[in-house]
Amino acid sequence: MTTDLADGAAAAVTRDRGRATAGSRPPGRLRRALSTHWYAWAMCAPVVIVTAVLVGYPLLRGVYLSLTDATEANMGRTIGMNVIPASYEFVGLRNYADILTSAEFASRLGWTVVWTVVCVACHFGLGLGLAMLLNRPMRLRAFYRVMLVLPWAVPSFVSAFIWRYLLNGDYGVVNAMLRAAGLPGIAWLDDPFWAKVSVIVVNVWLGVPFMMLALLGGLQAIPRELHEAAEVDGATPWQRFRHITLPGLRPVSSTVILLGTIWTFNQFPVIFLVTRGGPGGSTEILVTYAYRLAFEGIRDYAGSAAWGMVILALLVVLAAVYRRALHRQGEVW
Amino acid sequence: MAAVPTASATPARPAGAHARPPYGRFRRSPLASAALHLTLIAASLAAVFPVVWLILTSIKPRNAWQSTTVELFSDPTLDNYVQVLTETSFLRWLANSLLVSALTTVIAVIIAASTGYAVSRFRFPGFRSIMWMLLVTQMFPVAILIVPIYNLMAGLGLINRLPGLVIAYLTSAVPFCAWMMKGYFDSVPVSIDEAGRLDGLTPFGTFWRLILPLSKPGLAVAAFYAFITAWAEVAYATAFMTGDDKYTLAVGLAQFVGQHKAEWGLLTASAVLIAVPAAVVFLLVQRHLVTGLTAGATKS
Numbered sequence: 001m002t003t004d005l006a007d008g009a010a011a012a013v014t015r016d017r018g019r020a021t022a023g024s025r026p027p028g029r030l031r032r033a034l035s036t037h038w039y040a041w042a043m044c045a046p047v048v049i050v051t052a053v054l055v056g057y058p059l060l061r062g063v064y065l066s067l068t069d070a071t072e073a074n075m076g077r078t079i080g081m082n083v084i085p086a087s088y089e090f091v092g093l094r095n096y097a098d099i100l101t102s103a104e105f106a107s108r109l110g111w112t113v114v115w116t117v118v119c120v121a122c123h124f125g126l127g128l129g130l131a132m133l134l135n136r137p138m139r140l141r142a143f144y145r146v147m148l149v150l151p152w153a154v155p156s157f158v159s160a161f162i163w164r165y166l167l168n169g170d171y172g173v174v175n176a177m178l179r180a181a182g183l184p185g186i187a188w189l190d191d192p193f194w195a196k197v198s199v200i201v202v203n204v205w206l207g208v209p210f211m212m213l214a215l216l217g218g219l220q221a222i223p224r225e226l227h228e229a230a231e232v233d234g235a236t237p238w239q240r241f242r243h244i245t246l247p248g249l250r251p252v253s254s255t256v257i258l259l260g261t262i263w264t265f266n267q268f269p270v271i272f273l274v275t276r277g278g279p280g281g282s283t284e285i286l287v288t289y290a291y292r293l294a295f296e297g298i299r300d301y302a303g304s305a306a307w308g309m310v311i312l313a314l315l316v317v318l319a320a321v322y323r324r325a326l327h328r329q330g331e332v333w
Numbered sequence: 334m335a336a337v338p339t340a341s342a343t344p345a346r347p348a349g350a351h352a353r354p355p356y357g358r359f360r361r362s363p364l365a366s367a368a369l370h371l372t373l374i375a376a377s378l379a380a381v382f383p384v385v386w387l388i389l390t391s392i393k394p395r396n397a398w399q400s401t402t403v404e405l406f407s408d409p410t411l412d413n414y415v416q417v418l419t420e421t422s423f424l425r426w427l428a429n430s431l432l433v434s435a436l437t438t439v440i441a442v443i444i445a446a447s448t449g450y451a452v453s454r455f456r457f458p459g460f461r462s463i464m465w466m467l468l469v470t471q472m473f474p475v476a477i478l479i480v481p482i483y484n485l486m487a488g489l490g491l492i493n494r495l496p497g498l499v500i501a502y503l504t505s506a507v508p509f510c511a512w513m514m515k516g517y518f519d520s521v522p523v524s525i526d527e528a529g530r531l532d533g534l535t536p537f538g539t540f541w542r543l544i545l546p547l548s549k550p551g552l553a554v555a556a557f558y559a560f561i562t563a564w565a566e567v568a569y570a571t572a573f574m575t576g577d578d579k580y581t582l583a584v585g586l587a588q589f590v591g592q593h594k595a596e597w598g599l600l601t602a603s604a605v606l607i608a609v610p611a612a613v614v615f616l617l618v619q620r621h622l623v624t625g626l627t628a629g630a631t632k633s
Contacts, residue, residue, distance in 0.1 A: 033458060039536040043451035044463055046444045047511050054504045055470050058481035065481060075484065133373055138366075146616060147377035150384060153615035154608045155565045157583040161590070161604055162383045165390070165597055171399050173386055209380070213619065266474035269567040273587065290476035294483070295572045301480050308477040315472050322468070 066095055066306035072299035088302070095306035104289075105310075112265065112285040115200065119264045122204040124257060127211025132245075134212070135219045152209035160273035163202040164189070167274075192282035195275050199283050203270050207263070211256055218252030219245070258322050265315070286311050384608070391601035398597035413602035422577055423603050426585035429495060433581060434563040436499045441506035441559050442552060449514030450540045454526060467515075470508040475568040478504055483572060493575045501569045506559045513558065517551025518544060554621055561611075582607060 070088035099105050134145055151159065166172050167188040175185035188198045222245065230240050246253075268287055271277060277284035277292060284292070290311065294304035361369070390398055392409045395416070417423045452463055482501050483492070491497030521544055529539040545552075570581045580588070582603075589600040 037455070037457040040451045040455035040457040041459070043447040043537065043540070044459070047448035047467075047507055048463065050444055050503065050507050051466060051470060054500065054507075055473070055478065058478050058485060058504075061485065062477065062481040065484070130373075130376055133369060136369070138369065140370075144373045144377055148373075148380050149616065149619055150612065151380050153612035153619065154384060155561070155611050157565050157567055157586065158604045158608045158611075159383070161586060161600055162387045164590070165398070165601070166383055166386065171597075205379070205383070213622075262472050266472075268475055269565065269583070272567055272571075287474045287476045291479065291568055291572075294480045301484065304476070305480045308474075308480065311474055312477050315474070316469065319465075319469055319472060323465075 062305045062308060065302055066309050067092060068302050069094075070302040070305075072301070075301065091302075095302055096310070099303075099306055099310060108284060108286050108289050111196070111283070115196075115203075115285055116261060116264045118200055119203045119207065119267075120257060120260045122200070123207040123211045123260050123264075124253070126204070126208045128215050128249075128253075130208070130212045131215040131219055134216055148212060149209045151205050152213075156206055157269050157273060159206055160202065160269050163198075163205070164274050167198050189275055190279055192279055195279055195283050199271055199274055202274055203264065203267060206270065207260065211260065214252055214256045215249060218249045221252075222248035254325055258325070261318070262315075265318075286314075384612075387601050387608070388605055390597065391605045393598070395598040398601070413598040414606070417599050417602045417606065421589075421599065421603075422580070422585065423606070425578055426580050426582045427607075429579065430564060430581040430583075433495055433498050433502070434560045436495075437502040437506050437563040438556050438559045440499070441503055441510045442556050444503075445507050445510035445555070446514055446545065446552065447537075447540060448511045450518050450544060452511070453515045453518035454523070455536075467508045467512045471505055471512060473505060479568060479572060482569075486573065492573055493579050495579070498569060498573055498581070501573065502563045502566065506563065509562070510555045510559055513555040514548070514551055517548055517554070520551075521547055550621060557618065557622065561615075564611075 067090060068088045069091050070086070074088040075086055130148060134141060134148070154162075166174050169175060169185065169187050169190055172188070174188065178185050186194055188194050226244050226248070227240055230244055235243070265285075266287055267285070268291070271283055271285055271288045272291070275283045277288050281289075286307065290304045290307035293300045293307060389405060391413055392411065393406075393413075394408050394410055395412055448463070451457075452460060452467075479501075482504070486492050486497045486500070489497075491500070525543055525547070526539050529543045530536070534542065565583065566581075567583045570584045571587070574580050574584055577585075577588075586600060586603060589596045589603070
């Protein structure tokens with residue numbers, strides 16, 4: 001973008017010089033573009049510059065790091081007056097080859113996909129169900145609404161801590177209630193399977209209110225007359241849901257499902273604070289795994305950067321799918 | 334688009350239900366009515382219980398969290414709160430969190446506003462690449478940039494300092510704010526711009542004098558999201574902040590229940606101190622939040 005602008009300016013200058021000798025010619029393409037678009041370009045400049053410096057440059061550096069064997073030991077650093085030079089070396093695609101052929105990658109990716117799909121499906125299903133219940137005229141509706149929105153109102157890291165306490169194997173209230181009902185307690189956070197169930201439950205609890213509110217807004221935008229007309233024509237409740245409610249919700253639901261997918265895929269705090277990825281790494285998703293590589297034990301910067309790039313590639317595919325969906329809705333860019 | 338906020342605003346008043354002509358399910362049987370309310374009560378309990386239990390635990394004596402039986406109350410006391418406020422760095426962490434979040438929000442909104450307007454109104458060479466860039470960068474998970482940013486910050490001596498954290502947060506807050514504001518500007522009628530241009534305003538003048546004042550709700554929503562995102566951020570804060578006096582709340586709270594000690598009494602008290610004001614503010618403004626986020630999707 002900025003280079004476009006610079007090129008345009010340079011071209012405009014040459015054009016001016018040319019015009020002085022060649023007399024009046026229609027202005028060139030670049031110059032026309034510059035005079036029509038310079039406002040737009042100038043207004044975009046702050047974000048483009050900030051993104052280039054804060055995202056673009058680190059991203060390139062991340063790509064470079066991922067092609068080296070940089071770790072905490074050979075990174076180079078300054079201690080007082082002594083500068084220890086970096087001594088890591090370029091190793092080509094070795095980190096990527098290691099990742100893609102490792103069993104770790106297959107199992108992390110598998111669990112991340114399961115985690116994302118199950119969480120988003122529960123968010124959407126429960127959110128839609130509650131939104132449809134709340135969309136009916138009844139007593140106490142405003143009260144129910146406030147109660148149901150509460151999980152969204154609590155900061156997510158606080159919720160993660162609350163749940164870690166509730167699910168505590170010895171002192172947690174969930175097990176206390178199970179025991180009071182005569183059932184054995186469950187090692188919620190210490191058993192690989194139940195730890196997975198636990199983090200999904202926590203994330204579903206966190207995410208349903210947003211879906212519910214968004215879908216409630218969508219439901220209320222569907223004209224009432226459509227339902228009335230369908231009812232007069234003898235449509236069953238299921239037919240009305242299938243042919244009026246769901247199509248009417250499509251613009252909202254496609255947006256919130258995409259947002260929910262990205263948020264869940266990137267959901268760091270829930271996993272990191274509830275189970276810390278454990279037990280034995282069983283609840284570790286791609287994002288928390290890459291983080292742990294870089295900041296725990298002997299810090300493997302190169303490996304973590306390579307994991308980050310692999311995750312980025314997965315997300316770009318997701319974004320391309322989203323853009324195609326936007327195209328179908330007529331939003332063209 | 335203008336229809337959506339009104340549509341979501343009307344039905345929240347239960348009284349409105351009587352004014353509106355009933356249709357279909359309104360005449361529901363007592364059995365269906367009971368089922369409806371029971372379902373909603375069960376869902377509400379599931380939503381509220383963890384928070385209620387948090388508050389109940391926080392007012393128990395310091396070691397009562399180690400009880401293995403279910404007790405709603407046991408010797409209510411404010412000991413945990415007193416200890417959190419006087420013997421821990423809680424207030425320091427709170428100040429750090431507020432400062433970092435507020436700085437991130439203000440800088441991000443200022444940088445992003447004009448771009449949001451430009452991509453909402455103009456079609457220009459580079460438009461598609463900018464939209465693509467905004468979409469992809471706000472999807473970036475922490476794992477992609479955290480290593481290079483950490484190393485760059487270490488080179489600049491900004492590790493364990495608040496400005497380093499603000500810079501890290503801006504990487505996601507700036508594109509996010511630009512994207513949200515585009516959505517809001519899209520809902521402001523273009524005829525206002527045209528009227529401004531006819532009266533001789535420049536494109537920037539139109540944006541600054543006409544559209545920006547009209548878009549305060551949109552700016553507020555974007556700012557609010559940027560704020561709570563920075564407020565609840567865990568990964569960068571955990572990696573960058575290494576000194577007790579520099580922690581943000583998310584990092585500080587984790588110290589109460591770390592590897593070697595578990596002070597759930599302190600944790601629950603500080604969680605209440607954070608969550609209750611946050612929840613009150615949030616419930617007051619939440620009606621605007623969803624409309625803000627899905628504005629692009631619901632415009633007609």
